[in-house]
Amino acid sequence: MRRTHSLEKHAKRFLTYSSGTRFFCSNTKRILWSSNQALQSRIESALDQKAGIITVLERWRKGNQLNPSLVRGIVEKLHDSHRLRHALEVSDWMIEQKICHLVPEDFAARFHLIDNVLGLEKAEEFFESIPENLRGESLYSSLLRSYARRSTGIVDLDKAESTFKKMRELGLLLRPSPYNSMLSLYGSLGNRDKVDEILREMKENNVEFDSLTVNNALRVYADVSDIATMEKFLDDWKGITTLEWLTTLDMEKAYVRDGSKGKAKEMLRKTEKLKDPKSYEGLMRLYGEAGERDDVYRIWDLYKNTKEKNNEGFIALIGSLLKLDDINGAEEIYYKEWECSAFEFDVRIPTLLVSGYRKKGMVKKADRLLNKTMSNRRLVRPINPLLEEYGKNRNQMKPSDLRDLIKNLCDSNQLSKALEASSWMGDIKVFNLFPEDYVARLHLIENVLGLGEAERFFKNSIPENMKDYTVYNTLLNSYTRSEKTLNKAEAVFEKMRELGFLSNLSPFNSMISLYSQLGKRGHVKNLVLKMKEKNIEPDSVTMSNVLKVYADETDIETMEKYQREWDDKKMKLETRTMDAMAKAYERTGLLKKAMETTGSKQEVQRLWNDYKKTKAEIKRDKDRPWVKRSEIKNEEYRSVIRSLLNLDDVQGAEAIFGEWEPQGPQFDTGIASLLISRYYEEDDIWRVGTTRTPIRYWNSEFANLTLL
The missing domain is CATH 1.25.40 (Serine Threonine Protein Phosphatase 5, Tetratricopeptide repeat)
Structure with a gap:
């Protein structure tokens, strides 16, 4: 019992109170890992070769004594290097092999890993499996952090508040960590009253504020522009506080809203002094809003040499330059730096420049960039922002340009983007639509969203006066691609007969193709006779399908009869038809x-x-x-x-x-x-x-x- 108490006491010494779960102090890790460099080397080698860490541990255990603290150190090191799945694997093995007597901090560590690797639901199941006497402060704090971090609705909020209440009942609210979780949660929900309530409870329970507490509170006060309370709170806790860059930027925004430009600029300078690369995007935006062009470029020069550089940084820079009316600078950054980067194609960036061109009256440049962007195969995100930008100058928008764009996207097999453009064209109702517009959209809906959606579109969204031959024929083609929709195909074909739409070859070919697949000779023969009655000449598709039907049935006489009739047309038969005819000859x-x-x-x-x-x-x-x-x-x-x-x-x-x-x-x-x-x-x-x-x-x- 004394040994267990000693282990618990020893483990608690390493617990920190930040938002991330940590299990060992850095000094302990150095001791643990330097104590056995050979094992460390083997594990690192296994990771590099994508081999199993457990195999390494099992082999090591056979010839060496395995210190429980060393295994805990392995879990922590893997966690710190973001190899969470490997860390969970070692944690599983440590428990299964009973490497050590488990303490609450072990369960907290495992909970954190399960949460991040397998999800909160599995982590909750693990929590419920732990005996209540081992659910210590660290485990409850981990659970509360997870609820607070994921609170996107009433369910998670209720769970967070219930967990906080349980910790209060168990007397576990002795440190800032659980309070900070609730402060962060209420702050994200904009609940100022609850934030004040949590701070009062901390004071009543003599729980000292830490830097995270102060930063959370300051952000809430900044968000509601309560400058007086924000400044007083900062003065009261200045001695223990290291301001985070998110806090200083929020405070700067509060000062701007309050009209205190001098204090706003002072907060920006404080943010710079933190030298956190993650703050540079926000700094570029805020310097842009403050009208400081040179500062925007200065921060960009710092930012672009960091590992944090990504599309968000380009958005911040180009957006700021456009606010500063520096269209030439935005253009140069776009074409000379962003287009040459290897980053994922982000539609928001060209959208910014297109918008900037239009505001400056540079319509031709805007249209060229717009069309180039929408046709770019690297563009995987929705193109609606570009379309909205395109529609801002509706007086200059040409229907032919939009139709050409849809066709080009179809021709380059970018059907999802083509459907977006087609749908947008139908929704804006700026110019009249024609049957060919509905045909294009019907075809795209079927290929992108499926036949069911295409049927609904035909039934509910195409006006009756727009349902001409081309629209019905497109629907018929959709049905004749599968024997499962034979009845629907026949119904549409009959409807086309009633409407007088059977004067072209295409619907006959569609039905002959379907009947050919099903081996329905009689139906094929009837359709060929109807074609003759209407003086509709067959093409190579007709010939191939008809000849294949009779070849499959080894009806050589009829097959050769039709071949002789069509011989002078000198059309090339499909390979599958020629092979079917050859098989028929071979069989006879x-x-x-x-x-x-x-x-x-x-x-x-x-x-x-x-x-x-x-x-x-x-x-x-x-x-x-x-x-x-x-x-x-x-x-x-x-x-x-x-x-x-x-x-x-x-x-x-x-x-x-x-x-x-x-x-x-x-x-x-x-x-x-x-x-x-x-x-x-x-x-x-x-x-x-x-x-x-x-x-x-x-x-x-x-x-x-x-x-x-």
Whole structure:
């Protein structure tokens, strides 16, 4: 029992009262870590190699005594280096392995880590699992800090006040830390009365104010511009107070609101003396508001050499320069420094400059920067601020420019931004919209937000007089992309028939494509007949879908009938259709036609290997009873070589040519001519002369061909 009391007393010596949870003083850490440099080195090496720290500790423990204080020091060092997940891992291991007798500060440390790594809900569950006799002041203070830090609503406020009340009942309100949490919470909510109440309670309980207490109170008084109370409070506690930069800046704002410019500038100088890089953004803003251009640039020179430099700093600088009417300076910072930086593209920064241009009447510069910015692929944030800026001069806004912007964003596949622009165009109601505007938005909504939202937009937001052929056709295309919406597609198609919108090819193609996927031959045939009745000419999409339907059903007769009808149109079929037709030919034993039809050179080779099996190799193929051949004629060689050349497989054609042996007493020059013609097309004269041919190629007819 004495040992436990001693450990608790020892642990409390290291507890500090700042807003962050700390578990060991820096001197203790130095002693602990210098006591075992070997273990420290191994852990650091494991971290660098992203290896497991627990493995290092387990191995070390097997051959060495593991001091509990050393493990606590590891947790703290990992915490201080922002490796919170690793710190929690070691904390878990320390408890599971019972490395030491746990004291309230251990639980507080673990609570803090769980809160930051796994979230407050898990931290609350951990708190509830701790026996009440081990819930010391440090643990309750950690819980209260978490509630105060996250208080964004009535629930967290109630939890914070309940925890504070519980600490009061348990007699744990002996130090400034819990009071400071409540001061910070009430200050953020702007509750001046509660702040005064907390300060009175501290005085009644003889709890000494610390620097954090004073800073919290000063910020509250500054926020309500109570200059007299603010100055008196500062005078009363000046001896114990180190002013924070947030406090001095808030006090400066209070002085500005009060009209005390001299005192405001004095507070800015005090802020500078703190030399905290985090204060530089605020200093640039406030010097800008005070009209001090040279001071803005001076602070910028300090700020840009710090690690704190980011987009917020550029916003502070450019915003201040624009307030100071220094458009040239803002422009130079934007183009020469920010655009060249590697920071995330932040829409607020070009928006500032665009606004500055417009205020100076530099409309062309504003529009150029606006369009350039909205088309920038690095822009990931919403573009609404830019659009709002664009809409400020509505008299100069051209509908064509906005439509071009939407199209350009679509063409560059920046659909979310295009939808923002399209929606904004519809909402501002500055100029009349046309069906094509609704078509663009309908298409974008489907692609960005989904078909359900697109349906709602069609039903609720498009006026009936705007629902023309293009709008209905866009909706139909959406439905025909999936068999799940077949019924909706058919209903829209029927509606288009009623409205007289079926005089174009597109709706027919959409329905034929859907029916083709579903293998509905009868429906496809009916649509083709209706197209003929309306004198609507098919295109390559129509042909591909129709031929594929009959190919999949191995209806060779109908497939070839349609192919003959459309043969003079000389349209290129889709590869998937050509392959489906080749499969149909193969299934019926027409391997030569299959080779001539397929769009795959690998398929040509496979089919050829089947085709060239001789009668000696296969007298009768049981799987394919139609295979009965004694020899392969020149005609077949011409066919396979032609097929490979059509697929740009010259090497494959040359290999087949190498297999070829002339048949019959008369030599067939057509086979070699296929390759030689290709060589001439490619201007490869050398290969013409080196083509492997039997000596009798050089008869008079063939020689005349090669000497052309």
